Amino acid sequence: MAEQNTTGTGATSGYDPQKVEAKWQKRWAEARVFESESDPAKPKYYVLEMLPYPSGTLHMGHMRNYTIGDVVARVKRMRGFNVLHPMGWDAFGLPAENAAIKNKTHPRTWTNNNIAEFRRVLRRFGFSYDWRREISTCEPEYYRWNQWFFLCMLERGLAYRKKSLVNWCPKCCTVLANEQVVNGGFCWRHEDTRVESREIEQWFLKTTAYSDQLLDDLKQLEGGWPERVILMQKNWIGKSQGAKVKVEVADAPSVGSLEIFTTRIDTIYGATAMILAPAHPLVPKLLEGSPVRAEAEPKLAKMRQTSIKTEDLATMEKEGFFTGRYALNPFSGEKVPIWVGNFVLMEYGTGAIMAVPAHDGRDLEFCRKYKLPVRVVIQPLEGEELVPEKMEKPFDEHNGKLVNSGPFNGLSPDEAIAKMTEFAEQKGFGRGETIFRLKDWGISRQRYWGTPIPVVYCSKDGIVPVPDSQLPVVLPENAKLTGEGGSPLAAMPEFVSAKCPKCGGAARRETDTMDTFVDSSWYFYRYCDPHNDKAPYDSAKVAYWFPIDQYIGGITHAILHLLYSRFWCKVMRDLGLIKHNEPAARLFTQGMVQKGGVAMSKSRGNVVGAEEMAQKYGADTGRLYTLFAAPPEKDLEWSEESIEGSWRFLNRVYRLIERHSNAVRGVKDGKADAAAASVKEKMLLRKVHQTLRRVTSDFETRWHFNSAIALIMELTNDIYSQEPLEQGVRPEVRKEMLELLTLMLAPMTPHLAEELWEMLGHSEGLWKTGWPAFNQELAREDEVEIVVQVSGRVRGRVKVSAGAGEEEVLKLALADAGVAHHADGKRIVKKIFVPDKLLNLVVAGS
RNA sequence: GCCCGGGUGGCGGAAUGGCAGACGCUGAGGACUUAAAAUCCUCCGGGGAUUUUUCCUCAUGUGGGUUCGACUCCCACCCCGGGCACCA
Structure with missing residues (x-):
């Protein structure tokens, strides 16, 4: 049994990850453990990691993503779910073409070679994919x-x-x-x-046909998707409610009118100019026959030039020029100059705005620069009255009332928006409109x-x-x-x-x-029915598996991929292929794996190769470390030294079980009997069931794999500290403990767990075993330590039986030397008692 | 500029109102060994008192606040990371 391992770390123990991992991967494949079919009789769980673009080397950054998904898949399987966990390749794309040009190969050759490599390494890590469902988007059967x-x-x-x-x-x-x-x-x-x-x-x-749905349905994702992803999508869609207003151009019948968009129609009496985007098609017409045409046209030409160059929009100085023309404010009839401004975007709204310097920051900046007048039309409800000449900041809030606004004076901005929009509609020069940033x-x-x-x-x-x-x-x-x-x-x-x-x-x-x-917008539907040659998929199969219960990927895809996927889903729904509105019920965005503070990438030369890792320590150690080093949503700094700790731990577990293997393998499975247990047994059983309770919740609800592993390490340390177990711990108790330890590790280090399971005397694979239930009875503490504070500072501890009442605890507490030192002779003004945890005595005086 | 994250020992991190630093790494010391590796054990935030046991005190970016009690909640600020950015 105790062969030398073949890893490069020099550790000695019977644990040989290369052998163990190959052995169990073969068995899983033979038993087709990870293949699943739709089965309405069973509860389903669809867990999916974003499909990779097969290029470069698979590094530990990739593996982290797949490991998280694999743990979830394995936990759900142990929980009795019918789990769909597929993998495929985002195989079309530019790098293949570029590489082909460079190396004089065909993109297909390059791509397929990469895929073969990726597949091999993913298999080497033992991820529980149903490989029969593998898809590659560059195959005609897919595209x-x-x-x-x-x-x-x-x-x-x-x-x-x-x-x-x-x-x-x-x-x-x-x-x-x-x-x-x-x-x-x-x-x-x-x-x-x-x-x-x-x-x-x-x-x-x-996509704009679905703007409203893409926005509104984000509500259905609340709680299931990270808030910030929802927010990013919301901002991207950029819904904005306002009004379009037609403005006549004075003394230029051939030009007619222009249309502006505003979200603050209530401030229209404060408009002291109209500003057009340089690219606005009306600008050349306005300049024709304009008295300032000669000086304006070169300015326009220059501005149109620079806007094409997409210069740093954010920091760009506001520039503009007068067209020599005037517009008529449809509300007041006032004549205001028409300008061209480089900060007005043709792509957004109507490409034309009204400038209300008193109530908009950009307009104020522009009007101050070009000495255009400022007129206040909203006075705040509180604070000082606004004086146009003195304004340094615009007043753009809604808590005020209208002034200088003809019949609308006295209204609140929100009332005015409604009334004035209605008025514009009645008079036929405007209408309420919602516009989107989404294109x-x-x-x-x-x-x-x-x-x-x-x-x-x-x-x-x-x-x-x-x-x-x-x-x-x-x-x-x-x-x-x-x-x-x-x-x-x-x-x-x-x-x-x-x-x-x-x-x-x-x-x-x-x-x-x-x-x-396009390829990645619907690939996860194809996984449900990957070989269908009559339709993209069978709707009945999709109806069983969808929506995706857990989607896992990088935050980099928070907008593009996910927005397009959501769009595709809605289109397919309207085609009658599916019934749901959203493809993924839950989304998890994992952190990056970094080295030297930056994400691993080939160009930076800081990758830790996945295969290299598997060869040196084995896949299980690699998997465990990526789970242990940081919580999954946070970035993880790779450390060559730290991974040794994970390696040592797995060896420690292996040795422990190896040592007791002979003693327990023949023992019939029988749950340990609490009543008959020795003190040592009770203590160990308590620890193991407490650990199971917490690990279960870490897996199910919190995904705190790092603290789950810490707990399992702690348990292992505790068992070691009770060695030799032969003294006072019956084989059946040892067996129960070691089995639970093995099962808890199984989702994270599946190969090792199978091996240990076999060593514990099981002839059937661990994969057939469900997730264990913890025993409340055995987990219960019968003696607890209560912290005693005096005025909020810890001054002592007392041991009492669990559930002890306040009086009993108080009596013991006052007898404690440390407590007595701080409390004696002082009046206790308040007692705070938290059963089984804490007693705080608040004393008077200093 | 706006919107999200985040800031805890030498390092990764734990603790979501109740003993700050679990667990791991590094480091130091010890056991075993001819020796080394591996393994096992002990110690490891700062300052102070104490020969020892031990005790006091400061400490979770900074400053306030709420509370019997704050890493945790509230307010203000600083720093780091990310996203959006003249969106009318």
Whole structure:
């Protein structure tokens, strides 16, 4: 039994993780332990970790994510749930293409090699995936359903094509979604590359059709999703209620009117200018025939130039110029100048605002700079009266009353918003409107390694969808990849030339491919029915497994992936495929694994390779350490020294059970009898059941794996301190203790636990065993130590039987030397007694 | 600027109103060993008193507050990390 282990750490014990882990992985696979089928008779639990993009090396940062998911999956299995725990690959994407260009291989080769590597390492860690359900998004069997969904959306007007200004990354040579532009104008993949603006025709999905639902349904996620993720989504959707108001331009009948958007229509009498975005299409018209045209046009040209460069918007100085034109305030009839301002965004609202300097910070800054007048139209209810000339800060709160506002004087802002919006509607120059920051999702990519968008362009029939029967539009294998000059597919005549499905004439095939966020927006549905070739999935299977009970991933996906997934879910619901509104009931965002204070990454050269770890210590030690070193939601600083502690602990447990294995393996399972127990037995049984009670709650409700492990370590230390157990601890008691210890470790270090289980005399795998129930009777303390405070400071401790009353405790407390020293001769003015815990005597005087 | 997190020994962290520092790492000392490794045991926040046992005192970013009692709750501030950022 006591062979030398083969790890590189030099520890001696019979524990050989390499052997143990290989042995049990084989047994699990043979017994098909982790394969699950929908079974309405059993309660289900769907636990999912975000699917990885298979590139680079799997490091301990990845493993932490999967370990957390695996612990949850294993605990739920032990709890009797029918658990779905799948894994797959986010296999399309730019890095494959870039790597292929660099290494002169095919993206598919590169990707599949990576997948094989990832799969091997994940298997090496013993994660309890149902590998039969594995999916890879770059396979036609998968992406044909991307195309199918796209066509469904096209049919319903949810997919459309439009020319638009797009974010163009010169390094990627492709369009980026707004969400992929980071740090105020840089590519999310190339953080040193500034994104440019280009106008290009491309495909969009109408996420804005679901703006309200995407916002409102966040309420259903409260409690299940981290608050900050909900908040980030809320901000991203950016709902804003206000009004659009039509403003006539004076003395320019050819220009007509312009429209502004405001959330504070109540302040409209305070508007001292109208300001247009530089990109506003009306600006050139206003300048035509304007007295200031000559000086204004160069300014406009310059401003339009800079706005394209996406200069640091936040810190940019407010600039503007007068157009020489005036607008008529529809409420007051007042003539106010029309300006152009660089801080007004064409993409938001109507691209035009009214400037109310007294009640908006940006307007105040702008008007002060250009000496435009300030007029107060809301006076605060409390405090000093506002004087326009003296205002340094705007008054933008709602607790005031209207002044200088004609018939609306005296109203509160909120009343005025309602009344004035109504008035504008009646007069026909405005209406209440809600606008969103959320935009439609641009999915066109001018790249090769993605899902082809299934449409053709016919000179006669226009845009024609590829019929269902012709799906998938297969990505050709022999594209030339150079990384330059746009889409590789466009350079392939054999791909581009197509027949129009309608008229049979010559047509041109779409060469854009889809954003990879499409792939990951619904992959978790496919896991329920991964080999279906008639539909993306069988709705009945999805109805059983969904929603995802626990989704686990990084905070980096808090907006993009999760928002798109939620959108996709709602579209599928409206297609009649599913009935639920939200894909994931609970979301957990785990912390990063860092080394040297920064996240592990290949480019920083600070990765701790997963396989390396498995070879040196074994997967179980690696798993245990990532769970032990920090609570799962917090970042974890990797320490080569600390992991030794986890390794030592597992060896310690192994030796303990190895030592008692012979004595207990023959013992029939019989619960230890509390009444007949010796003092030593009672103490140990109490400890083990107390530990079980707390570990159970740490697993179930709190996910405090680190403190659960600490408790199990403590238990192990206590058992060691009672050695030799042969003296005073019967084999059946030893067996119960060691079994519970093993079962508690099982979700975290599953291979070792199986081995120990076998050593304890079980011929059937631990996987067949449920989570143990703790014995309340055995866990109960019969003697407790009560802390005695005098005026809030600890002065002594007394031992009493559990449940002892205040009087008894007080008597003992006063007899305690330390307590007596501080309390004698003083009047006790108050006694606070917490049964089994504390007695605080508040004494008078100092 | 706004919105979230977070700040506890040499280090990772524990304690969600009741003994601050569980558990682990590092370090020191000891046992075993020819020796080393491994293992096992003891100690390990600061200051002070005490020969010892032990006792007092300060201490959870800073300053206030609530409370018999605060790492924990409230107010203000400082620092670190993250997200959003002229959104009208």
